[in-house]
Amino acid sequence: MKKALAAASIILLFASSLEAGETAQSIVTRHKCSDTKGRILWEASVTITPVAGESGAYMLLEEGKGQYYGFEGETSCRSEMKFKGDKDGIRPAWMKRTVLSGSGKTLLEESQDFGRDGDTVRCVVRDPVRNSEKNRSFNYKGGAINKLLTGLYIRAMLEAGEQHRTVNIVNDEPAIYRLTMKVVGKEKIKVNGSEYEAFKVCIDPNIGLLSPAKAFIPRNYSWFSCEPPYRWLKFRGLETSISSPVVEITSMDD
8 A cells, every 4th residue: 555655745746736727747746945034035836747758757847047056146047857656655756956047057967876676776976166076976766856756745744644654864065964854743834825734844864863963953844735636835944955955945836
């Protein structure tokens, strides 16, 4: 049953788009990131499209523009990834991310390539400005996701009626660690002027209770609608790495 949850979550995602009058060929959502004072930092869109001729395979494209943490001035960010969502769960295949300056200069190139057996990942982060490169490979057990797939993974958890899950997550440092997602309650929240009853989900990186950094990491939370298809509504927490600021990312869709 659990192996089919990722597919169920993605089916719900496409079903919700059909109810909204979209085509089954792709789903487009939008979101914005603001600082703690409400100032908008950047905006982005996400498009998920089934891969023709590959059952259960999808392409995810995130495109954004604004002031991203770690870069000066306005930049644009494009992330593209391929993943599987079927009876075997959510399985990323590869991810590529590029950050460009306002003038079109490449500031960062990142890639993640996951092994076919679902237990290895090779991460490469290139900085053309500093002429540096990080190249690391990791082994893991029990499956893995990255931040682009976190929302789908939590939606699968909610669809299963579960309150708690732990999974490996690959981030852009590059690094890999365990991530625990736990429903901590229900809240009524307002997004784009509309009120929703939402599940509040705590997203907690397992970096070790005795780690000095653990005491200084703020809790990260996401809110999802309580009714199927468990729509993602809002995130509050670190923008990227441990050293990044706390931000609020909210859906821009009605």
